[in-house]
Every structure is written in structure tokens, then in C-alpha cells.
Amino acid sequence: MMKMHLIVTSLIVAASADTVLAQPAEPAAPAVSPDDLNKAADATAEVAGVVPPPAAPPTIKPSSDDIDLGALGLDPATAAAADDQLTVYGFADFSYIMDYFSNVSPVFRDSRTFAVGNLNLYLAKNLTNKARALAEIRFTFLPNGSRNPDATIVDSTATDVTNYSRPVQWGGIVIERAYVEYDITDHLTLRGGHWLTPYGIWNIDHGSPVILSPIRPYVVGQQFFPEHQTGLDLFGSQLLGGVKLGYHVTASNGRGGAEAQQDQDNKFAFGGRLELETPWGLKVGGSYYRGRYTGLPPALGAAGQTYLERAFGGDIQFDLGALHLQSEVIVRDRHYEDGMRTTAPGGFAPDGRDLGGYALIGYRFHHLWNVMPFVYSELNKPSDHTLYERGIAEIAGLNFRPSPSLVLKAVAVHVNSKGTGLFMNGVFREIAFQASWVF
Amino acid sequence: MKTHIASIVIVLCLMVLIRAAHADGKKLVVVVAKGSSLTGISRAELKRCFLGEPVTGGGKTLVPFNAATNTADRTGFDKAVLGMTPDEVGRFWVDRKVRGQSAAPRSLPSAAHMAKVAAKFPGAIGYLPEDQLTSDVQPVAVDGISYPDPHYNIVAQ
Numbered sequence: 001m002m003k004m005h006l007i008v009t010s011l012i013v014a015a016s017a018d019t020v021l022a023q024p025a026e027p028a029a030p031a032v033s034p035d036d037l038n039k040a041a042d043a044t045a046e047v048a049g050v051v052p053p054p055a056a057p058p059t060i061k062p063s064s065d066d067i068d069l070g071a072l073g074l075d076p077a078t079a080a081a082a083d084d085q086l087t088v089y090g091f092a093d094f095s096y097i098m099d100y101f102s103n104v105s106p107v108f109r110d111s112r113t114f115a116v117g118n119l120n121l122y123l124a125k126n127l128t129n130k131a132r133a134l135a136e137i138r139f140t141f142l143p144n145g146s147r148n149p150d151a152t153i154v155d156s157t158a159t160d161v162t163n164y165s166r167p168v169q170w171g172g173i174v175i176e177r178a179y180v181e182y183d184i185t186d187h188l189t190l191r192g193g194h195w196l197t198p199y200g201i202w203n204i205d206h207g208s209p210v211i212l213s214p215i216r217p218y219v220v221g222q223q224f225f226p227e228h229q230t231g232l233d234l235f236g237s238q239l240l241g242g243v244k245l246g247y248h249v250t251a252s253n254g255r256g257g258a259e260a261q262q263d264q265d266n267k268f269a270f271g272g273r274l275e276l277e278t279p280w281g282l283k284v285g286g287s288y289y290r291g292r293y294t295g296l297p298p299a300l301g302a303a304g305q306t307y308l309e310r311a312f313g314g315d316i317q318f319d320l321g322a323l324h325l326q327s328e329v330i331v332r333d334r335h336y337e338d339g340m341r342t343t344a345p346g347g348f349a350p351d352g353r354d355l356g357g358y359a360l361i362g363y364r365f366h367h368l369w370n371v372m373p374f375v376y377s378e379l380n381k382p383s384d385h386t387l388y389e390r391g392i393a394e395i396a397g398l399n400f401r402p403s404p405s406l407v408l409k410a411v412a413v414h415v416n417s418k419g420t421g422l423f424m425n426g427v428f429r430e431i432a433f434q435a436s437w438v439f
Numbered sequence: 440m441k442t443h444i445a446s447i448v449i450v451l452c453l454m455v456l457i458r459a460a461h462a463d464g465k466k467l468v469v470v471v472a473k474g475s476s477l478t479g480i481s482r483a484e485l486k487r488c489f490l491g492e493p494v495t496g497g498g499k500t501l502v503p504f505n506a507a508t509n510t511a512d513r514t515g516f517d518k519a520v521l522g523m524t525p526d527e528v529g530r531f532w533v534d535r536k537v538r539g540q541s542a543a544p545r546s547l548p549s550a551a552h553m554a555k556v557a558a559k560f561p562g563a564i565g566y567l568p569e570d571q572l573t574s575d576v577q578p579v580a581v582d583g584i585s586y587p588d589p590h591y592n593i594v595a596q
Contacts, residue, residue, distance in 0.1 A: 060573060063555040063557075063575050066551075069560065089536060186500065
């Protein structure tokens with residue numbers, strides 16, 4: 001009997017403690033509520049082998065009338081979309097880069113420098129439940145300090161009349177993206193404007209916070225596919241038995257001397273992408289692009305450089321827990337038509353095929369600022385052998401993510417160039433550090 | 440007498456600990472508005488929905504709503520459905536923003552807000568601790584398992 005008393009007492013006190021712990025924000029409840037007493041009685045009855053009467057179903061009340069959905073911007077009567085506010089955000093990065101060349105020349109010279117590479121601002125807004133707009137603008141200190149094709153250097157230094165005509169170096173902007181898109185169905189969206197070409201992995205993922213290394217692989221930077229295009233992108237995805245099939249079909253001005261605002265040759269470029277994403281972390285994609293490049297005419301009435309180009313590439317990405325693998329291979333063919341071949345050092349520019357790729361492996365730990373050690377290897381075979389015929393690079397680095405919005409990177413690069421060219425059989429080494437952040 | 444007092448203290452401590460652990464492990468019930476034709480959803484679709492991809496249910500495009508970050512409900516749901524820790528979830532959404540993709544689902548400050556939004560906002564889907572269910576929301580089975588089932592494993596952490 002004494003033990004029974006102890007059990008009942010324990011239950012009552014324990015239930016009371018739980019009530020207090022679970023509802024700290026509410027007014028103090030009675031030390032022992034009727035509900036607790038019922039539970040204690042049930043437990044007592046169970047111990048004593050007595051079957052309790054069936055409990056009445058709990059009374060479930062409707063949701064609170066005190067909450068104003070309008071105040072949350074979620075008034076069902078007026079809300080056009082779950083979130084129709086203008087969203088402003090962006091990313092930036094700051095680097096320290098040390099370059100060393102084995103074959104030092106006026107073109108290739110050792111350097112050590114700090115650099116602010118990207119300051120990108122995004123403006124995003126849901127226009128309706130089915131339409132959205134996005135603009136991404138990169139603010140840059142360029143073109144100051146950049147080299148012209150004739151080897152002269154751009155100097156944008158100006159005198160600032162608001163500051164006693166003291167010198168100021170002005171910069172420019174790059175419109176990375178500016179488009180509007182509309183969901184035709186759940187599986188088909190039409191995007192129009194200036195967008196990043198949907199190919200590979202690190203062209204769409206071009207923001208420095210999402211790229212593991214301070215600098216993208218050489219083949220991605222080479223733009224065998226155009227980095228941006230201006231035109232239409234019809235895209236979507238479908239689930240097929242747990243596997244997600246994504247697709248893009250694009251039509252654009254193609255690459256050119258003023259591709260964002262004028263198609264120099266009045267010929268559209270076409271492209272597309274197919275990708276499969278499995279539930280177990282594997283993504284495989286293939287992309288294609290075909291178009292004509294036409295440069296700006298050097299003089300009124302003159303013909304600009306023009307050639308046909310075709311690019312295709314494959315990419316694969318695999319995530320298994322903290323393990324990350326990714327690889328891209330890209331090929332670009334360039335073809336000049338008869339009579340349209342441009343001059344190049346040593347004669348006329350040949351038709352040719354550029355090829356490049358990389359393979360990367362990394363592992364994200366949950367400690368040391370979520371560090372991810374990674375290594376990757378690159379191969380680059382340009383059709384133009386002015387510099388070299390084949391470049392092979394090995395890269396090792398660390399990517400720290402102390403918080404989702406802050407990324408710290410350190411990387412060591414070793415490149416060997418093979419074959420003939422200005423940088424034949426040379427070695428290039430780079431050590432780079434970068435902090436990138438999202439705001 | 441001392442033995443009895445010690446027994447009482449030990450039993451009390453154990454009971455409080457067990458109850459507290461149980462409170463943290465409350466089942467999180469996926470809910471939509473009462474009367475919706477959506478009564479069940481696969482875990483894969485639920486995951487896609489809460490990862491910002493368009494998912495249709497009950498004849499409407501579902502609009503997901505999350506519990507506030509760093510709450511037991513949010514951590515438990517993200518772990519059970521998305522398979523991600525809070526850090527991983529943070530990285531996922533930041534990376535999506537940088538890609539220019541859709542932003543994270545709206546977070547609501549309390550279970551009461553979640554219940555109200557799920558009941559009233561067209562196409563809303565959210566989750567509530569089982570003891571916070573209201574009469575104007577409708578539980579949704581996940582992979583055919585309803586929340587009273589002992590195998591239902593979406594729980595707060």
C-alpha cells in the first residue's frame with residue numbers, strides 16, 4: 001500500500017513538473033491539474049488491475065481568432081502570392097592571390113595582390129503567383145586597369161569635382177541577369193531576358209559563396225558555352241518514379257559583340273539541357289549549344305569577325321552525406337566559313353576544337369567551421385596553341401563555412417603546360433585565399 | 440525512512456526526465472486546411488515541397504510554411520523530412536539564393552500562427568505538434584502513415 005502511495009505521488013508530481021516545463025510562457029497553472037489527476041488515477045488503476053472507463057476524446061478548438069493574417073502579409077483575400085515583397089540581397093568576395101610563373105615574361109610575371117572580385121546585388125520579386133523577376137548586377141572596379149586588345153591599359157582615373165578635383169578611379173557594372181519568368185504549368189516555365197546559360201554546374205552556380213575554390217575551373221571560365229545569353233529559356237522538371245528529369249530549351253541572340261541588345265547577324269542560337277536527379281544524390285546532365293558568333297564591325301560598313309560554334313558538355317555530381325563529387329567536361333568546335341576566316345598570328349585562324357574538364361572530390365566535416373578539404377584536377381586542350389597545347393592542373397584546398405552566409409577558402413594550384421607556345425613546358429603556381437559572404 | 444525518501448527522489452527524477460524527453464519528441468503532424476482533398480503525401484513530395492519545388496496537392500499548388508528557426512519543431516521536421524541539420528539547411532537556402540532560385544518557405548512565429556495559416560491560406564501546408572492541432576486543420580498522412588501510428592517518425596527534437 002505504501003508503494004502504491006509512492007507511485008501515485010510520483011506520477012502527480014512528475015506530471016505537474018512537466019506542465020510547468022512545457023508551458024513556461026503561460027500563466028502559472030495549478031500545481032495539480034484535473035488532467036494530471038486523471039492520468040494519475042489511470043496509472044493507479046493500471047497498477048491495481050482496474051480497467052478505467054474510456055476517456056472522452058479531447059476537445060480540439062479552432063485556430064486562434066487573435067492572429068491577424070493580414071499583418072503577416074498572408075491575408076487570403078488579398079495576398080497575390082505567398083511573398084510578393086521586393087527582396088534585395090547579394091554577395092561579395094575579397095581575395096589575396098599570389099602567382100608564380102616558371103617562364104617569366106612581360107605577359108607572365110609573378111604577382112601578389114589583394115582583390116575585390118565580386119560585389120553582386122540581387123533584386124527579386126514575385127510579380128504574381130506565377131510570374132517572377134530577377135536582376136543580378138555586379139558592381140566592379142573594371143574597366144580600370146584592364147588591358148585592351150592592342151596591349152594598352154585602360155585608365156579610368158578622373159578628377160572629382162566634388163572633392164577639389166582630386167583623382168578618383170571609377171568603375172562599371174555588369175548586368176549578370178535580368179529576366180522575367182512565367183510558370184505556364186507546374187512543369188514548364190518560360191523565362192525571357194538576359195540569363196545565365198543553363199549548362200554544367202558552376203555556370204549557374206557562379207556566385208563565389210557556392211564555389212568551393214576561390215576561382216572557378218579554367219574550362220568554366222573559358223566560356224566554351226556563352227556565360228550569358230539574351231533571349232528565351234523554356235524550362236521545367238518532371239518526376240518520373242522518384243527520378244527528377246529537368247530540361248531547358250533556349251533560343252537567343254547567341255554570342256556576339258553586343259549580344260545583350262543586338263543580334264549582329266540576325267541568326268538565333270539554339271541550345272538545350274537535360275538533367276537527371278536521383279533521390280540518392282546523383283545528378284547527371286548534358287548540355288548543347290549551337291550558334292554564330294559575330295563581333296562588332298571594326299568600322300562602319302565593314303564586316304565583323306564571324307564563325308559558327310557548337311558546344312556540348314556533360315556533368316555529374318554525387319552527394320553521399322558529407323562526401324561530394326563533381327565533374328564537368330566541355331567541348332567547343334569553331335568553324336569559319338569560306339572567305340570569312342579571320343587573321344591570326346602566323347596566318348589565318350584555323351577551325352578547331354577546344355576541350356576541357358575537371359573532376360573534384362571533397363568532404364564536409366561538421367567541425368572546424370564545417371571545413372571541406374577538396375582536391376581536383378583539370379585538363380585543358382585549347383585549339384589555339386599560341387600559349388600552349390595542353391594544360392594540366394592539380395588543385396588542393398580548404399573551404400570553411402563558419403556560418404551559412406560566410407565562406408573562407410584557401411587553395412594551392414599547380415599547372416603544367418605542355419607542347420609548343422609562348423608558355424610551353426611552363427609551370428604556374430598560385431596560392432589564393434578568399435572570404436566571400438552573402439548579405 | 441531514508442531509503443523511502445531516496446526512492447521517492449529517484450522515482451521523481453526519472454519520471455521528470457522521461458516526461459521531459461517525451462515532450463521534446465512530440466510528433467509533428469503535417470496539416471492542411473480542413474476539407475482539403477489532400478489526405479496523404481509521400482515523404483519525397485513533402486521534401487520537394489519544403490525544398491522550394493512546385494508540388495501540387497488537393498488540386499492546388501502547395502505553399503509550404505515552416506516553424507521558426509532554432510525551434511524543436513523546425514529542427515525535428517528538417518531532420519526527418521529534409522534529412523538536414525540546421526547548418527545544412529542554412530547553407531542550402533543561402534546557396535539557392537545565390538543561384539537566383541526561390542527563397543525558403545516562410546517561417547511562422549508560433550504553432551498558433553501555423554494552425555491559423557494552414558487553416559486559412561489557400562494551398563498552405565505546414566506542421567504542428569500533435570497537441571496543438573486545431574479543429575480547422577486536417578492531418579495529412581505521410582507515406583500512408585497517419586500520426587497516431589507508432590511508426591510515424593516526424594518528431595520534434
